[in-house]
Every structure is written in structure tokens, then in C-alpha cells.
Amino acid sequence: MKLILVQILRAAAALLVATHHAQNEAGLLAARTGQAFVPSTLLPWAAGVDVFFVISGFIIVHAAAPLYGQPGARTYFLAHRVARVVPLYWLVTALYLGLALAAPGMLGAGSADLLEPFYVAASFLFWPALRPDGTPQPLYTLGWTLNCEMFFYALFALGLGWRRRGAVAWILAALGLLALVNALAPDLALPLAFWTNPIILEFALGAALGLARGEGVRLAGPVRLGLALTGVAGLALADPLLGEATGFLRPLAYGVPASLLVAAAALGRPRAAGRTMQAARDEPAGARVSAPLRWAAAVGDASYALYLTHPFVLRGVREALLRLGLGPVLGPWGSLALMLALTVPAALLVHRLVERPLTAWARARLDPGDRRIGGGAKNRVSAGAQRVPRRPKRH
Numbered sequence: 001m002k003l004i005l006v007q008i009l010r011a012a013a014a015l016l017v018a019t020h021h022a023q024n025e026a027g028l029l030a031a032r033t034g035q036a037f038v039p040s041t042l043l044p045w046a047a048g049v050d051v052f053f054v055i056s057g058f059i060i061v062h063a064a065a066p067l068y069g070q071p072g073a074r075t076y077f078l079a080h081r082v083a084r085v086v087p088l089y090w091l092v093t094a095l096y097l098g099l100a101l102a103a104p105g106m107l108g109a110g111s112a113d114l115l116e117p118f119y120v121a122a123s124f125l126f127w128p129a130l131r132p133d134g135t136p137q138p139l140y141t142l143g144w145t146l147n148c149e150m151f152f153y154a155l156f157a158l159g160l161g162w163r164r165r166g167a168v169a170w171i172l173a174a175l176g177l178l179a180l181v182n183a184l185a186p187d188l189a190l191p192l193a194f195w196t197n198p199i200i201l202e203f204a205l206g207a208a209l210g211l212a213r214g215e216g217v218r219l220a221g222p223v224r225l226g227l228a229l230t231g232v233a234g235l236a237l238a239d240p241l242l243g244e245a246t247g248f249l250r251p252l253a254y255g256v257p258a259s260l261l262v263a264a265a266a267l268g269r270p271r272a273a274g275r276t277m278q279a280a281r282d283e284p285a286g287a288r289v290s291a292p293l294r295w296a297a298a299v300g301d302a303s304y305a306l307y308l309t310h311p312f313v314l315r316g317v318r319e320a321l322l323r324l325g326l327g328p329v330l331g332p333w334g335s336l337a338l339m340l341a342l343t344v345p346a347a348l349l350v351h352r353l354v355e356r357p358l359t360a361w362a363r364a365r366l367d368p369g370d371r372r373i374g375g376g377a378k379n380r381v382s383a384g385a386q387r388v389p390r391r392p393k394r395h
Contacts, residue, residue, distance in 0.1 A: 005265035007300030016048025037332035050254035057206020083362035128194035231260030302351035
């Protein structure tokens with residue numbers, strides 16, 4: 001069963017990041033058409049990444065419930081994480097490389113710099129490396145977050161030999177120790193500088209919430225509403241009060257409000273809606289959720305595709321508006337709204353027609369086939385960040 005509100009929060013996080021980049025595209029469009037444009041500072045739009053990291057920490061701990069302490073759990077977990085993350089990322093990275101070489105002006109990339117073999121290989125293999133120009137980003141710049149994710153998955157897999165409490169204690173200790181190394185030795189070289197960046201503490205915040213839900217912590221509706229409002233307010237006030245969030249300030253300024261939002265979405269009680277609990281369980285989940293919530297959750301299902309594909313849509317729409325002469329007609333904000341509006345259906349199409357088939361194909365080939373892990377458990381974990389099981393029995 002999906003945690004609908006968590007999925008909706010995933011959609012919101014992806015749209016925050018898309019809005020951050022859309023404002024940049026709108027600014028470029030305005031500059032080329034002689035219009036004024038002042039980006040919105042209502043929220044720190046780039047903090048959608050921080051919300052994603054907290055959600056990821058939560059979902060991985062929660063969805064791995066059938067695997068804790070099981071033989072073959074590490075291999076199974078990593079195989080399914082690779083199948084979930086790698087195919088679409090490799091596809092968009094290859095597409096980006098092809099476009100950068102064919103039309104470097106469109107993507108703002110120099111073709112010659114992108115041909116350095118080690119750098120290209122590192123970008124595909126989630127290994128932190130410097131661009132030829134000295135920037136610590138992969139070929140497809142959005143991939144830096146996936147470098148973080150894959151490192152987190154590898155660390156988490158090491159703890160799957162323990163039960164849930166032990167596994168979470170391990171990941172909290174490991175992430176905390178890495179951040180401490182960064183504090184004590186801030187001038188480390190790559191890849192250690194990347195792996196010890198304090199932003200990894202946001203995975204720890206999410207993992208703690210996953211443990212809380214697994215241990216039966218549930219919050220009343222008014223409390224969750226208060227947490228959600230406080231989280232939104234915290235994000236809105238972060239930049240005005242704290243300035244640019246870098247280093248250890250980032251998990252404090254963005255990660256803590258993000259964890260309040262995830263707690264509000266994830267720590268609710270089962271929805272009975274006036275029926276017996278058994279009736280609520282027997283009724284299909286979609287029948288108990290309003291259509292707008294289902295649609296928003298569908299965008300959450302496609303949030304990975306939305307995150308990876310939105311730069312292509314934004315740049316494509318920007319160029320189309322320039323060539324059609326519609327930039328001055330729509331204005332910067334109208335152009336921005338159109339760009340964002342088109343990212344969603346594009347992501348839904350990519351999710352259905354590309355991401356899901358690629359993920360299924362990769363899982364069929366990477367699944368270690370360990371029969372000691374039950375089929376029901378495998379089905380629940382294989383959904384990873386998209387689908388989450390009902391509350392498991394305590395271990």
C-alpha cells in the first residue's frame with residue numbers, strides 16, 4: 001500500500017527543484033527578449049533536493065522491513081536499488097552527452113571538455129569526480145544527488161544483517177561519523193569530500209523517521225498539520241534568517257524543516273473513514289482517496305522521471321518560445337508557468353513508457369533470485385521509493 005501523502009510530498013519536492021531551474025530559464029528568456037524578470041524568493045526552491053533526501057532515508061528504512069536480518073538481503077536490496085536508479089539515469093546522461101556534443105550552445109556545455117574518458121566513466125558509475133573545468137559535478141549535473149543516493153544505499157546495505165533497530169543505529173552512526181570527519185578535516189579531496197558532505201545527515205533524519213514509524217509512532221491529525229505548517233514556514237524563513245545554506249548549515253536550514261514535512265506525511269494513523277479496520281483494509285486503497293490526491297500521488301510516482309527530465313523540457317520550451325516569438329507575448333512568468341506545466345505530462349509519459357519498462361527489465365536480470373527471501377517480501381521491497389508496504393509486524 002502506498003503512503004499517499006509521502007508520494008504527494010515527493011511530487012512537491014520535484015516541482016520545487018523544477019521551479020528553481022524554470023526561473024533560471026525564464027530569466028534567460030527574458031534577457032534575450034529585453035524583458036525584466038526578478039526570480040521569486042518565496043521559498044528556497046533548491047531545497048526540494050533536501051526534502052528528497054529526507055524522504056529517501058525514510059522510505060528505504062520503511063520499505064526494507066522484510067529484509068532486516070535475512071540471508072541474501074544485501075544482494076537483493078542493492079540489485080533492486082540499481083535496477084530502480086540506473087537505467088533512466090544512464091539514458092538521460094547519454095542523451096545529455098549526445099545533445100552537448102551535437103548542440104553545445106543549447107545546453108551550455110562545451111563538447112571538448114565532456115570527452116575526458118575518466119570523467120565520463122565516473123559520471124555513469126556514480127563516482128564523485130571533478131569536471132574538466134574543476135566543478136565537482138557529474139556530466140549530467142543533476143546526477144550529484146544520485147551520487148549521494150547510491151552512497152547512502154551502499155552504507156545502508158551493510159546494516160541489513162541486523163534487525164531494524166540495529167540497521168538504523170548503524171546508518172545513523174555511519175552518517176554521523178562521516179559528517180564529523182568533514183568537520184575535523186574540511187579540506188579532504190574527492191571522493192571523500194563528497195561522501196562526508198554534511199548534507200548526508202538528511203538521510204539520517206529520514207531514517208530516524210522510518211524507525212519511528214516502524215516502532216509504531218503515530219501522530220494525530222492536528223499535530224501533523226502543525227508539523228507541516230512549521231516545516232513550510234521553516235523553509236520560507238531559512239534564507240532570510242540564516243543566509244546561504246552551505247556546509248553544516250544546510251541540513252539545519254533545509255533538512256530539519258524537510259523532516260517536519262516528512263513526519264507530517266508519514267506518521268499518520270491508518271484511514272478507516274467510519275468503517276471497521278478490517279473493512280478499510282479490504283477496500284481498494286484507491287477507492288478511499290479523492291481523485292485530486294490520486295493525481296498528485298501519480299505525479300509522486302513519476303517524481304524520479306520528473307526530476308531527471310525536467311531540464312530537457314524547460315530548455316526545449318524556452319527555445320520553442322524564442323523561435324516562435326512568444327516570449328514577449330507570454331512574458332517571463334507566463335513562460336515559466338508554461339514550462340512547468342509541460343514538465344508534468346512529460347514526466348508521466350516517461351514514467352509509464354520508459355522508466356517502468358526499463359526498471360522491470362533491469363530487475364528481471366539483476367534479481368539475485370534468493371528464494372530464502374519470501375515472494376511477498378520481494379514484491380514489497382522491489383517497489384522501493386514508489387510503493388511502501390503496510391505497517392510490518394515488529395521484529
